Amino acid sequence: AVSVKSSSSATSAASLFGFQDLASDYYQILQHKHRPKFCRIIWYVVICLLMALTIYMVYRLLHNYFQYSSFNQSETEWKKGMILPAISICGTNYLNSTALKAALVAENDSVNHTNGSSLQKDFDELMTHFRRYESYGENLTAQDIKEAENLMEWEKKKGSIALRFRTDIYDMLVGHFEYVFRGVGYQVSDEHKAEMVNPTELGMCLELNDKAELVQDVLGKNGRFTVDVDAKVSDYLFTTPTKGFVVFIRDYDETIMLDLGGYLIAPGTETFMKLSAKNVTRLGEPYGTCHNDRSKYSKYGKRFESVGECQERQQIEAMIKHCHCIPWYFAERMYDLKKFSVLDEAVEIIKKHNNSETSQQGKTTAANVTSVFQSNYTGYICSFIRQNLCNGLIKNEITNGVLKMEDCPEPCRYNAWDVEMDSTVFPPTKEYFDHFIKFDAYISGDKANYTYARENLARIHIFYKELKVDKQAQTKTYDISSFIAELGGTVDLFIGFSFFTIAQLAEIVIAIVYRKIQNRRQSADNKEKADDDTLGPSKDEIELSPRESTIEASPEESTIEPSPAESTITPQEVDSSPTADQGNATKDDVSADNASVISQTSVFELMENIKGKMYKTQ
Numbered sequence: 001a002v003s004v005k006s007s008s009s010a011t012s013a014a015s016l017f018g019f020q021d022l023a024s025d026y027y028q029i030l031q032h033k034h035r036p037k038f039c040r041i042i043w044y045v046v047i048c049l050l051m052a053l054t055i056y057m058v059y060r061l062l063h064n065y066f067q068y069s070s071f072n073q074s075e076t077e078w079k080k081g082m083i084l085p086a087i088s089i090c091g092t093n094y095l096n097s098t099a100l101k102a103a104l105v106a107e108n109d110s111v112n113h114t115n116g117s118s119l120q121k122d123f124d125e126l127m128t129h130f131r132r133y134e135s136y137g138e139n140l141t142a143q144d145i146k147e148a149e150n151l152m153e154w155e156k157k158k159g160s161i162a163l164r165f166r167t168d169i170y171d172m173l174v175g176h177f178e179y180v181f182r183g184v185g186y187q188v189s190d191e192h193k194a195e196m197v198n199p200t201e202l203g204m205c206l207e208l209n210d211k212a213e214l215v216q217d218v219l220g221k222n223g224r225f226t227v228d229v230d231a232k233v234s235d236y237l238f239t240t241p242t243k244g245f246v247v248f249i250r251d252y253d254e255t256i257m258l259d260l261g262g263y264l265i266a267p268g269t270e271t272f273m274k275l276s277a278k279n280v281t282r283l284g285e286p287y288g289t290c291h292n293d294r295s296k297y298s299k300y301g302k303r304f305e306s307v308g309e310c311q312e313r314q315q316i317e318a319m320i321k322h323c324h325c326i327p328w329y330f331a332e333r334m335y336d337l338k339k340f341s342v343l344d345e346a347v348e349i350i351k352k353h354n355n356s357e358t359s360q361q362g363k364t365t366a367a368n369v370t371s372v373f374q375s376n377y378t379g380y381i382c383s384f385i386r387q388n389l390c391n392g393l394i395k396n397e398i399t400n401g402v403l404k405m406e407d408c409p410e411p412c413r414y415n416a417w418d419v420e421m422d423s424t425v426f427p428p429t430k431e432y433f434d435h436f437i438k439f440d441a442y443i444s445g446d447k448a449n450y451t452y453a454r455e456n457l458a459r460i461h462i463f464y465k466e467l468k469v470d471k472q473a474q475t476k477t478y479d480i481s482s483f484i485a486e487l488g489g490t491v492d493l494f495i496g497f498s499f500f501t502i503a504q505l506a507e508i509v510i511a512i513v514y515r516k517i518q519n520r521r522q523s524a525d526n527k528e529k530a531d532d533d534t535l536g537p538s539k540d541e542i543e544l545s546p547r548e549s550t551i552e553a554s555p556e557e558s559t560i561e562p563s564p565a566e567s568t569i570t571p572q573e574v575d576s577s578p579t580a581d582q583g584n585a586t587k588d589d590v591s592a593d594n595a596s597v598i599s600q601t602s603v604f605e606l607m608e609n610i611k612g613k614m615y616k617t618q
Contacts, residue, residue: 047495050494050495051494051495053494054490054491054494054495054497057490057494058487058490058491061483061486061487061490064477064478065478065483068286068287068476069287069476069477069478070283070287070288070474070475070476070477071474071475071477072472072473072474072475073472073473073474073475074470074471074472074473075470075471076468076469076470076471077468077469077471078467078468079467079468079469080217080467081215081216081217081467082215082216082217082277082464082467082468082469083209083212083213083214083215083216084209084214084215084216084225084275084462084463084464085209085249085250085251085252085275085277085415085417086207086208086209086210086212086249086250086251086252086253086254087206087207087208087209087225087247087248087249087250087462088200088205088206088207088208088247088248088250088256088262089169089205089206089208089227089229089245089246089247089248089460090169090200090202090203090205090206090245090246090248090262091167091169091172091202091203091231091244091245091246092202092240092241092242092243092244092245092246092264093167093203093231093235093236093237093240093243094162094166094167094201094202094203095161095162095165095166095167095203095237096165096166096167096235097235097236097237097238098234098235099165099235100123100161100165101120103158103164103165104118104119104120104123104154105119105120107119107154107158108120119150119151119154122147122148122150122151123148123151124238125147125148126147126148126151126385126388127237127238127239127388128239130239130388130389130392131239133389133392133396145385148385151385152383152385155383155384155385156383159373160328160373160381160383160384161383161384162328162329162384162387163328163332163371163373166199166203166204167203167204167232167235168197168203168204169197169203169204169205169206169229170188170193170197170204170206172229172230172231172232173188173206173227173228173229173230174228174229174230174457175228178227179208179225179226179227180225180226180227181214181224181225181226182216182218182222182223182224183222188206194336195299196208198333198336199257199328199329199332199333200256200257200258200259200329200333201257201258201259201327201329201391202246202259205256207256209252210252210253210299210300211252212252216463216464216467217467219463219464219466219467221461223463223464224461224462224463225461225462225463226459226460226461226462227459227460228457228458228459228460229245229457229458229460230456230457231243231244231245231267231455231456231457231458232456233267233455233456242264243266243267244264244265244266244267244458245264245265245458245460246259246262246263246264246265247262247263247265247273247460247462248261248262248263249263249273249275249417249419249462250306250308251303251306251414251415251416252303252415253295253298253299253300253302253303254295254298254303254306254308254309255295255297255298255299255309255312256308256312257297257312257316257329257330257333258312258315258316260308260311260312261308263419263421265458265460266423266458267454267455267456267457267458268425268426268453268454268455268456268457268458269423269424269425269426269458269459270423270424270425270426270428270458270459270460270461271421271422271423271458271459271460271461272421272422272423272461272463273419273420273421273460273461273462273463274419274420274421274422274463274464274465275417275418275419275420275462275463275464275465276417276418276419276420276464276465276466276470277415277416277417277464277468277469277470278415278416278417278418278469278470278471278472279413279415279469279470279471279472280410280413280414280415280416280472280473281412281413281471281472281473281474282410282411282412282413282474283412283474283475283476284412287474287476288474289409289410290409290410290411290412291409291410291411291412292304292411292412293305293310293411295309296313296339296342297309297312297313297333297334297337297339297342299337304411304412304413304414305411306411306414307408307409307410310408310409311405311408314405314406314408315394315398315405316330318394318397318403319382319390319391319394320346320349320350321349321353322390322393322394322397322403323382323386323389323390323393323394324350324353324354325350325380325381325382325383325386325387325390326343326346326347326350326377326380326381326382327381327382327387327390328381328382328387331343331346331372331377331380331381332371332372332373334372335371335372335375335377336372343372343377346380347377347380350380420465425454426453426454426457426458426459427450427453427454427457430450433450433453434450437453437457
């Protein structure tokens with residue numbers, strides 16, 4: 001009988017993937033049998049200390065990483081040419097008092113005055129109340145508003161006071177050209193006027209360089225932007241607190257509609273605004289607080305909302321919500337930009353409060369209507385009196401903390417400019433005025449005198465002090481690459497651990513799992529084989545000859561003993577089997593020969609049924 005021992009198809013994971021194969025020397029150090037015991041104890045202590053120190057250092061590294069700390073990094077870049085910022089120039093007086101007074105006097109007799117007052121008097125008293133309310137917080141009474149009923153009726157009949165009598169900065173530009181840049185004069189055509197002159201709380205303002213077209217490449221007076229303006233102080237409302245102009249230095253396509261900030265230019269001065277450019281980059285969560293929100297009010301809709309735009313948006317939304325009407329400058333600007341969805345949203349807020357459907361929502365369908373004051377939005381636009389009441393209400397509530405504004409995050413990337421201002425008297429002398437100003441500014445008639453020029457004219461220069469930009473970037477203290485580098489350096493320094501070691505450990509784990517799976521399969525196949533042996537040999541099995549070599553199996557392995565009834569070996573098979581002359585062959589040769597014999601017998605077929613892959617004979 002031939003006794004066959006089947007071995008496991010998966011070699012022991014310990015023999016293939018031993019922990020001693022790791023790159024670390026710890027295994028060899030601790031398992032070295034010839035090392036004195038006290039040396040091994042010392043090594044145990046040293047290794048434990050290194051492990052503890054490594055754990056502490058990794059903890060500190062993880063703690064620092066998940067703090068999401070950052071730092072500001074600055075660098076200066078010199079340029080051959082630099083784009084000037086976008087510029088807005090506005091007057092400080094938003095209403096033409098001279099024209100308004102003339103209209104009030106002309107219309108005075110057409111209004112039925114029950115209290116014997118005139119429209120002019122009603123207007124002056126109302127403006128006084130508004131000024132005190134806005135500046136000092138004095139409450140307006142119902143009687144104050146009742147006294148202005150005639151004025152409100154007149155505005156309702158004739159049209160918006162703000163629309164009819166607002167100031168226009170375009171009419172204040174003086175000289176041969178609207179502005180001069182790099183020594184070249186530029187005219188604002190009628191085609192570009194609608195794009196460059198826009199409504200704001202301060203009236204109609206001149207907006208330049210939103211498309212970043214003005215590039216300064218020369219220092220000094222030949223490279224600067226210059227504009228001459230006439231304040232027309234005689235047209236100021238008596239409640240206007242400041243004479244002159246407001247200049248806003250802003251990012252490209254940034255929207256300015258409210259009198260928030262800006263640089264004040266007094267009449268009778270020549271002002272030099274020297275710029276320093278900054279390019280700012282900020283990080284979002286979790287490293288910083290920057291956030292990119294699309295600007296709802298920009299002309300071209302390609303920029304993210306700045307902090308200033310965010311503050312304006314919140315104030316305008318508060319006006320719409322608390323005053324139940326749309327500010328005239330906001331309504332006109334959105335209508336001209338065809339941002340009808342913004343106006344529709346404002347109308348919905350007003351309708352929700354009033355619970356009314358009296359006015360039709362949506363843009364006008366009349367082809368010849370080009371003004372919001374003639375559209376379907378007209379009924380929702382604030383009247384002059386309500387607008388002034390609303391301005392005072394919102395400013396007082398913000399000042400007193402009643403109206404809470406949300407914090408406005410920085411956009412993650414934007415441009416900013418620091419401004420250094422110098423000014424001198426303008427015109428400097430009467431002789432200078434006589435020889436240059438009268439000709440350059442086209443001043444004629446009663447305005448052609450030095451006194452008028454000193455009280456009304458202003459010259460503004462805007463230019464870069466140096467052709468350089470300061471780049472300020474918020475940078476992560478630990479980005480992912482720095483974190484991995486520091487982590488790897490720390491563990492490798494103390495315990496010699498690396499990604500290669502991790503790969504070796506992964507290999508050992510995979511081998512152990514693979515061995516367990518194979519053992520389960522082997523057990524299932526052995527059980528199936530035992531069931532087959534109980535039933536006896538099949539008819540197709542071949543009986544092994546008694547003269548064939550018996551294959552001895554190791555004690556722990558299962559033994560297969562073919563019965564004498566199995567099929568007989570053919571002559572060809574006998575020729576291929578081991579002979580007596582091969583008695584001196586080595587153990588490996590015998591194993592190979594035995595494997596060859598078994599492969600041609602029913603034993604091989606039997607092992608195929610249990611999915612064996614390798615047999616090791618001893």
